[in-house]
Amino acid sequence: MRSDLTLMNNDQAPTISLVVFIDALGWEVLKGRRFMEARLPFRRKLRSVFGFSSACIPSILTGLMPREHRHWSFFYYSPKTSPFKPLRLLGWLPRSLVDRGRVRNAISKLIKRLYRYTGYFQLYNIPFKYVDKFDYCEKKDLFVPGGMNGGENIFDHLQRAGIPYHVSDWRQSEAINLESLKADLSQGKIAFALLYMASMDALLHEVGKGSPQVDQKLAWYETQLEEVMRVAEAHYAQVRLFVCSDHGMATIHTQLDLMSKIEGLGLTFGRDYTATYDSTMGRFWFHNQAARERIGALLEQVPQGRILRQPELQQLGCDFVGDQFGELIFLVDAGVLILPSHMGLKPITGMHGYHPDDPDSNASLLSNVEPPNDPQSITDMFHLMRAESGA
Ligand SMILES: [Zn+2]
Structure with missing residues (x-):
């Protein structure tokens, strides 16, 4: 062995755990693709949480369901x-x-x-x-101690345990976040890192999971993560790498103008009812019984989706105190896009935020070591991060 390498090994810190979050890197997005297969042979699907990233990311950071951390649609x-x-x-x-x-x-x-x-x-x-x-509902930064509406996140635990860690700044680009992680790894002082990569989600919305542009983006991630590993391995004796996501991406096949249907009833917004239209959900609050009955009856007749009843919402962990996020939740089938909605006016190729039972909702976890505690759901990422960091 060359002497400079021996010297470097003596200087190495023992272990680092790196969790790389790639937004929308779903299990079905990876299907038929060989993304980092050799480097990350431990591969499993994770069940997602019902809601958009605004619900899933808090569940990853806390191990809690939306009813408990109280982050769901904005x-x-x-x-x-x-x-x-x-x-x-x-x-x-x-x-x-x-x-x-x-x-x-x-x-x-x-x-x-x-x-x-x-x-x-x-x-x-x-x-x-x-x-x-x-x-x-998301007025505070989720990625710092004290960031949650309810419960504690991984950063509360890391801070209390006094564990030196690195976390990306989600306001910055992927390139800047990669550089910042490598700079911290080179110091050899951190024991845990969470790298946040957001742009896969936007690409999948735009081009859909089948596009060759997705292959190109995955190849880019692979190159970048190999470089991160090279830096980490130079400064740590063991590098435990976990790549995870929050949900997948379904391909849109149908557009549904739910707003016009509801407005066609002739009820007055604000006086009879209040509604907000997400890309996959209509959420309603009723100010009189007639509005409740007429909107309910209309939604029963919309074949592209269904009303989620209380027992199911409970099972999904999305039953909120005081029906905070809607007295009635209408969810469309996977591949249906509510358009226009209060989230977007333009058609797009991919969407998520469907029922967690839909295969396109599944997230993924890829690692170079057997992940601790047999994770099955994205909420288990919180327990994995605690086990890995010792927080
Ligand atoms: Zn998205």
Whole structure:
């Protein structure tokens, strides 16, 4: 052995556990692909949690179901606590002006700054004339101690245990986050790292899981992670690598204009009912019995989805105190996209946020060692991270 290598080995810290989170790297996305097969021979699917990343990521970070950490879809009906009352004035301006993507992004950024929100904040397409009826559930940064609405996240545990760790800044690009991780690894002082890679999700929404662009992106991740491993292995005697995700991506085959159907009933938004339309769900609050019955009856007749009843919501861990996120939840079948919705106005190729039983909802866990505690669900990632870090 060359002397410089011997010297390096003497300087090495014992072990590092690296958890690499790749948003939307679903089990079905990986099917038929050989992504990092040699490096990561331990491969398993993980059951996802019902909801979008705004629900799944908190479950990964806490090991809790949405009912417990109280993060689900971003907007919920709460006129008394709505911080958005001043925005209602924008509802008087022509929609062609205020509803441009760039204008909405600028307003979202301004609110985030004014209200000192540290979480991910985006107004999406929630109409300004109704925005004062809603509150928002991710005001705080999830990736720091104290970031959860309910329960504790892995960072609370790491901090309390005094374990030196690295976590990506989700506001930065993947390239910057990779550099920042490698810089910390080179110091050899951290014992645990969570690398956050967000751009796979956007690509899969745009091009769908079957696209060759997905293969290119996976090849890029592979190159980047090999480089991370090279740096880690130079400074640590053992590198335990786990690549995981929060959900997969279904391919859209049908668009459903749920909003027009509901508006066709002639009920008044805000007086009879309040609704918010996510890409895969309609969520309703009723202000009188007639509205409850008529909307319920209409939804029963929509063949592209179904109403989720209380026992099922309970089983999914999405039964919330006071029906916080909707008194009635209508979920569409996998591959159906609600359009327009309050999340988007344009058709896209891929979507997630369907029932966790759908195979395209499954997330994945790939590793170079047998993962501890036999993880089955994305919530088990929290227990894996505790076991790996000793927190
Ligand atoms: Zn997404």
